[in-house]
Amino acid sequence: MNTLLNQSFSAATAGVSLLNDALRLQGIPAQAVAWTPPLGGKDLHDVMADSRRSAANELALAKMLSSGALLVDVKPASEALNLGRGEFLHAGPPIEWARASGPMRGALIAAMLFEKMAGSAHEAEQILEKNGVALEPCHHRGAVGPMAGVVTPSMWMFELLDPSTGNKSWCSLNEGLGKVLRYGAYSPEVIERLDWMRDVLGPLLQLGVRAREEHIDVRAIISQMIQMGDEGHNRNRAGTLMFLRDLLPFMIEGGSSTDVARAARFVGGNDHFFLNLVMPACKLQTRAAENIPGSSIVTVMARNGTDFGIQTSGTGDEWFIGPAQTPHGLYLGNYTAEDANPDIGDSAITETAGIGGFSMAAAPAIVRFIGGSVPDALATTRRMYEICEGENPTFGIPVLEFRGAPTGIDVTRVLRTGILPQINTGMAGKIAGTGQVGAGLVTPPMEAFTAAIAGLARRVI
């Protein structure tokens, strides 16, 4: 000890800055280490000590990995989900008109106009303000919706089946980019496009899907697209092309050539079309892992534009909520960060299933689009392995020598490492009616995970 005090020394400090400051004031070299105590406190301790946890998480991962996703039908939401007149679904955890953000309000207005429940945006708002429509999260019906995720009875839905569980999931048809309902736009062009999708595109897709002898294996296409520069959230180009390849011949044989040609141009001209098949496939994957007592694996991450909600396997359908964050990225045209609404949409189901931002390394071509570099993309995926239970060999990432996508977000790992899930996302304008303003990166609020660990702790036996 004498020797130590007689020598000059330097120190490494961690935690609050008090010690570091004191040393520096005394002229002693002190290096502060970035360290914070794990979040979650006693709840985290209790969950970590839960003897069921390890096996429960292994089981959750195994169920995710063995799930499947076949496209079995396309039909209106009224049939697919028994959605009745005056019932709308929306993205994220439950929300009412009063707390809804601009793009969610805009999408609900568009939905009212599309369903002819209002003759004008003004009339639609009046009805919605009085809660004249029953709102329910897509996730409560096993469905998912990108951005505002508003689903009405007349919208056509993809219906996917997981043969390993018998579960089904649904998603509406993708409208393309720009002025579209899901980004909160409700101008006449938006409604006209939705009318055409209802009257022409939906029936044609149904005809094609029903004419095929074998179901289209959406999971197999995802496996391929991950090898073709898509990460399945912000980039779905190869997936869209493979979908078109597999379905179009049947549409050609059964439909009017004018309609089929227009449908082919519409789908082929929208690189995001396949997102609405990736999402329900991911929902089936995470749904397979639901309701395993003691499991701290995340099964849902979803945003309604105001709140970010998560669900975990061990806590059933309870939502754990925090404020939705605003994404950072690149903006279209003259839009700026000022124009962007907080995070919105069920599309974070892709990250919940290990693709999207988690598989950013598979899609170096998009990192520049959202303002990053190729090494950033690799680093992001590598970081996500730290908060995941395992890897999905079906989604092999080429540049990582086909290492499987990081899969099964573990709430305890998020809290222990402080690493939040990385989400790729589109950005909606915060004023109702604007549409898309950009695309970028966002994370959930840590509050959702501290709430989830409390929920898990309450259930420790």
Place this chain on the structure above:
Amino acid sequence: MNTLLNQSFSAATAGVSLLNDALRLQGIPAQAVAWTPPLGGKDLHDVMADSRRSAANELALAKMLSSGALLVDVKPASEALNLGRGEFLHAGPPIEWARASGPMRGALIAAMLFEKMAGSAHEAEQILEKNGVALEPCHHRGAVGPMAGVVTPSMWMFELLDPSTGNKSWCSLNEGLGKVLRYGAYSPEVIERLDWMRDVLGPLLQLGVRAREEHIDVRAIISQMIQMGDEGHNRNRAGTLMFLRDLLPFMIEGGSSTDVARAARFVGGNDHFFLNLVMPACKLQTRAAENIPGSSIVTVMARNGTDFGIQTSGTGDEWFIGPAQTPHGLYLGNYTAEDANPDIGDSAITETAGIGGFSMAAAPAIVRFIGGSVPDALATTRRMYEICEGENPTFGIPVLEFRGAPTGIDVTRVLRTGILPQINTGMAGKIAGTGQVGAGLVTPPMEAFTAAIAGLARRVI
């Protein structure tokens, strides 16, 4: 000096092993360095000293980079190339029946049957043995043909235009894999498929191409596919899908739905379909760099199954020849290395233009298919930069942070480094009629490059 001799020492040796052996026999540690004197001797020296060379090669690269490739028409070779009855084109440098390999002979037999110039394979052989057909390399007409590359007057050709030069190039329609003419098969199924391609597919593609207001930009699609896991030689999946997306709506509008559906299935079911558009696009790129006095840039690499021939910018249409090597890779079914024919086809025009094996890093998904690893793919592309004049920013390789494809093979660099161009290729069975037996990697014979440097040296002023 005294000091040196009194100390123990170790040696590094280069060149012939004599010195290394002598040192080791005396117990002196000696490390042999892999080094060989540059090939090409005085010819290389003369070409290196040619004051025109540096600027000529820069110009050749610049012309390659500014070339374009638009799909302007689809029509029979009789119209596109004025190919008359009894005139066949083939891959690689010139060859006669007597020296032709099995797959080349098989393809010529198929061509005779397809053109109804013979009623049986036996009769076809008899006519071909007597040189009853005029054979000419595709390259002599500005065209390119994969594998045997046999083109007959009734075959339909893609016609591509380079707006920067006004040059055109042509390639036949891809038949798919397995038992096909270009791999030397001539069974009835081969001829029936060719009949359908002549009667239905060709006219439908023509209809689609002519109905479009804007020409399909093949070079732009290549730029995209390089970002989608294709390298444009052994993998053309994304390219094929984008081609289908861009052309099919016009075919749907103009054709019979039964025919269009079959065509859509045929093209969509053949991941190599777009190869036959990539190849003439690459030919236009290298053609733009032809005939620059003093330039040592390679403008053609092509194989006829017996010989491997190259041409350089500074030596016009003179062929420099060496023996075609046999590829190494993976074999289909029960085939082995014993069944593989030496290297065949004009498809090495893709490597000549910087993609294919040169852009292997863009296509990690295929390296396993041909028996390699992801790091191998990166190393291959990095090695190719050493023998190239420059990089093509239009073909940015994502995993290399969008570094441009290595472009413009310089004969002097090949000889100085001893690094041969890396070619990805299909493998044909060496017995006529077999078809494809595998896919793998191959290099040109060094003899072609030593012959080329001699040809360049002869032209030094």
